[in-house]
Amino acid sequence: MVDAGGIRLHVQRTRPADGRIPHATIVLVHGLLTDSLASYYFTVAPAFAAAGLDVVMYDLRGHGRSERPPQGYTLDHNIDDLEALLDRLAVTGPVHLVGNSYGGTIAFGFAARHPERTATLTLIESEPATAAWAAKLGRILDRVMTELAHNERDALAWIIAHRGHNTARLAKGAARLARETTLGRDIPASRVLTEAAIRAVRCPVLGVYGGESDLAGLVPLMRALLTDYRPVVLSGYEHSVLVEAPAAVGGHILDLVGAGAGVG
Amino acid sequence: MNPTQPAPAQPTADTVLADLTGMLRTVLAEYGDDDVLIGMSTTFNRDLELESIDLVTLAGLLEERYGQRVNLAEFLAGMEFDEIIELTVGRLVEYVVWSLKTTQAG
Numbered sequence: 001m002v003d004a005g006g007i008r009l010h011v012q013r014t015r016p017a018d019g020r021i022p023h024a025t026i027v028l029v030h031g032l033l034t035d036s037l038a039s040y041y042f043t044v045a046p047a048f049a050a051a052g053l054d055v056v057m058y059d060l061r062g063h064g065r066s067e068r069p070p071q072g073y074t075l076d077h078n079i080d081d082l083e084a085l086l087d088r089l090a091v092t093g094p095v096h097l098v099g100n101s102y103g104g105t106i107a108f109g110f111a112a113r114h115p116e117r118t119a120t121l122t123l124i125e126s127e128p129a130t131a132a133w134a135a136k137l138g139r140i141l142d143r144v145m146t147e148l149a150h151n152e153r154d155a156l157a158w159i160i161a162h163r164g165h166n167t168a169r170l171a172k173g174a175a176r177l178a179r180e181t182t183l184g185r186d187i188p189a190s191r192v193l194t195e196a197a198i199r200a201v202r203c204p205v206l207g208v209y210g211g212e213s214d215l216a217g218l219v220p221l222m223r224a225l226l227t228d229y230r231p232v233v234l235s236g237y238e239h240s241v242l243v244e245a246p247a248a249v250g251g252h253i254l255d256l257v258g259a260g261a262g263v264g
Numbered sequence: 265m266n267p268t269q270p271a272p273a274q275p276t277a278d279t280v281l282a283d284l285t286g287m288l289r290t291v292l293a294e295y296g297d298d299d300v301l302i303g304m305s306t307t308f309n310r311d312l313e314l315e316s317i318d319l320v321t322l323a324g325l326l327e328e329r330y331g332q333r334v335n336l337a338e339f340l341a342g343m344e345f346d347e348i349i350e351l352t353v354g355r356l357v358e359y360v361v362w363s364l365k366t367t368q369a370g
Contacts, residue, residue, distance in 0.1 A: 012320060017332065038316030041323070042340040042348070064317045169295065170315045244345060 005084035010065035011058045014049040022054035025091050031101030033174040036064030043246035051254055062177050073183035075129055075190035079109045094119035096257045100242050105129050112197050122206040122253050124242050125215050129192040138188030145184045204228045206256045210237035280357045287325040291318050304354030333363050
C-alpha cells in the first residue's frame with residue numbers, strides 16, 4: 001500500500017526478473033466498478049517486465065484493495081491520485097501510460113495536464129473526457145444506481161452480464177462502491193476537456209478497440225483531433241478486449257513503447 | 265531423501281497443498297469464509313469464488329513463501345482465459361512443485 005496524498009492505494013510493481021535496469025516505466029490504469037489492477041497483473045504485465053520495463057499497476061480509489069473513501073470520485077480526483085502516486089514512487093521522468101476503459105480517460109487527463117511527463121499513451125476501449133463521454137457515463141451509472149436501489153438482485157445480475165466473467169462476490173463489491181460512495185454522481189459531474197486541450201496531447205497515442213464495440217466508431221474523430229494517433233481494431237472482440245486478447249493488445253503496446261524509447 | 269522430514273527446498277505435493285490451503289484461508293478470511301473445504305480438485309473460480317484481485321494477493325503470499333521462483337502472474341499469463349476459469353488447486357500445486365524442482369536443479 002502506498003500513501004498517495006492522503007489516500008492509501010494498492011500498488012503492484014514488477015521489474016525484469018533477470019535484474020536488468022528497466023529502460024522505461026509503464027503505468028497501467030484499470031477501469032470502473034468491477035475492474036482492478038488484476039486485469040493487467042495476469043495478462044500483459046509479465047510480458048512488459050520481461051521486455052525490460054518497470055511496470056507500475058495500482059487499484060483506483062474505491063476499487064480492488066485500495067481505500068474506499070465515501071466521496072471524491074471525480075475524474076480530477078483520479079488524476080490527482082495518479083500524480084501523487086508517481087511522485088510518491090519517485091517516478092519523475094516521462095512514463096508510458098496505458099488505460100483500459102475509464103482508466104484511459106484518466107490517463108488521457110494526466111497526459112493533457114502533464115505533457116512533459118507522458119512519453120506515450122495507450123487507450124484501450126477508451127476515450128478522453130468530453131461532454132458526450134460524461135453524458136454516456138451518467139446514463140450507465142444512473143442505470144446501475146437505480147437498479148441497485150430498486151432491486152439489488154437484478155442489478156447484480158445486470159452488472160455480471162455486462163461486465164464479463166465475474167462472480168457474484170465481485171458484483172457485490174461493485175454494488176457497494178456504487179451504493180456507499182458518491183462515485184455515481186461524481187464521475188458524470190467531472191470537469192471535461194476542451195477540444196483545444198485534447199488537440200494539445202501530442203505524444204504518440206495508440207487506440208485499441210474491440211471490433212464489436214461501439215467505441216471503435218471513435219476512430220475518425222480521434223484521428224481528426226490527435227497529431228500522432230495509431231488506431232488498432234481487433235475484430236471479434238468487445239469491450240473486454242484487454243483480458244480476452246492480452247497477447248495482441250500487449251504486442252501493440254510494446255511496439256508503441258519500443259518506438260517511443262528508440263529501441264524498437 | 266526422507267519424506268517424513270519437512271524440507272522447504274524440496275517440497276512435496278502434500279506440503280505445498282498444506283501451504284496453499286493456509287494461504288487461501290488467509291485470502292478467504294477477508295470475506296468471512298473460514299469453513300470452505302479445500303482440496304486438489306477445488307476450483308478457484310467456481311468453488312472458492314476468488315476474484316482476480318484475490319489471486320494478486322495469493323501471488324504475493326506465494327512469493328513470500330517460496331521466493332521469486334514461483335511466479336503466479338507468469339503462470340496464469342501463459343493460459344487461455346477458459347483455463348484460468350477452470351484452474352484447480354491441484355494444478356497450482358503441481359506448478360509450485362515443478363518450479364521449485366526446476367530451479368533447484370538449475
